[in-house]
Ligand SMILES: O=C(O)CCC(=O)C(=O)O
């Protein structure tokens with residue numbers, strides 16, 4: 232019988248987080264064993280095997296933590312060298328060549344976004360990047376796109392030719408598909424950790440079951456519209472980047488404090504240059520360096536929403552060092568609810584006894600259950616009466 236859980240979302244207060252530069256030595260997430268998970272334990276063909284259950288138990292522990300964990304032994308690790316070779320070759324190209332796939336020419340929001348064009352919390356982010364999403368055909372029906380503007384997100388990516396940047400399309404699409412599969416497997420493992428039925432959570436990711444709730448038959452005809460995004464990112468050094476002068480030469484904001492808006496983020500951070508930081512529940516910023524053989528995973532805001540705050544979306548940022556010796560690169564894959572799905576939080580009453588106990592223990596360790604975060608709570612939660620794609 233399902234235990235009765237009374238777990239509800241803890242309160243969150245926004246405050247200016249404490250910083251390592253204020254004196255104390257910065258702690259590293261890599262030093263906490265609870266935040267290291269071994270994906271090779273997960274047997275996709277047999278989620279109830281003892282090895283899979285071991286994985287599920289370690290995931291449950293991470294799920295009541297600060298929203299980040301290291302995931303060791305995924306198939307992404309063996310693709311890492313090819314991916315980082317591609318990323319450094321891409322950003323070494325002259326700006327004019329990178330601009331041939333400028334995002335401004337894609338109504339699907341794919342392609343290159345040059346240095347300084349992006350902002351977080353109204354401040355310039357010191358990075359440039361390429362955005363990708365599923366390689367699909369565009370929706371041509373203009374009326375349908377007007378009724379459901381999120382359909383503009385569907386379409387092809389922009390890639391450089393092999394002559395200009397060898398393996399661009401192949402390497403990115405291979406990483407994308409592999410990351411998507413890991414995200415799907417993790418979602419199944421999260422269902423087991425929560426103790427809910429198979430599909431209770433993944434239905435929002437696949438869009439299989441929740442789309443036929445409104446009366447636009449043309450939209451229904453498109454079927455489920457799963458979605459994900461991926462970015463290859465550079466945090467460059469130097470006062471002038473591609474001829475663009477930094478607005479604020481003293482700024483170190485690679486990307487400002489934020490919570491990812493979607494489902495799970497699978498991140499491959501630079502091995503050479505640090506800068507990724509996650510905020511713990513007391514507001515302290517921890518460094519999250521790359522650990523060989525792993526990727527970094529964090530929970531996005533829709534997982535927090537669907538689990539009633541049992542799982543917290545990770546507050547994080549990248550601190551840049553413009554006067555450093557080397558540019559920093561990272562590769563981020565963001566899984567997302569399907570665009571035409573309607574999100575509806577799970578019933579906390581159906582969560583497993585183990586999960587509720589783990590959550591209560593974790594909560595008791597916090598300062599009176601209160602979570603300090605530099606980002607307001609739920610600033611990107613989807614609305615219940617709109618399909619996910621509508622939310623901005
Ligand atoms: O570059 C990184 O390490 C993190 C990037 C990130 O948090 C984001 O793009 O949402």
Ligand SMILES: [Fe+2]
Nearest residue numbers: 489490491547
């Ligand atoms: Fe992020």
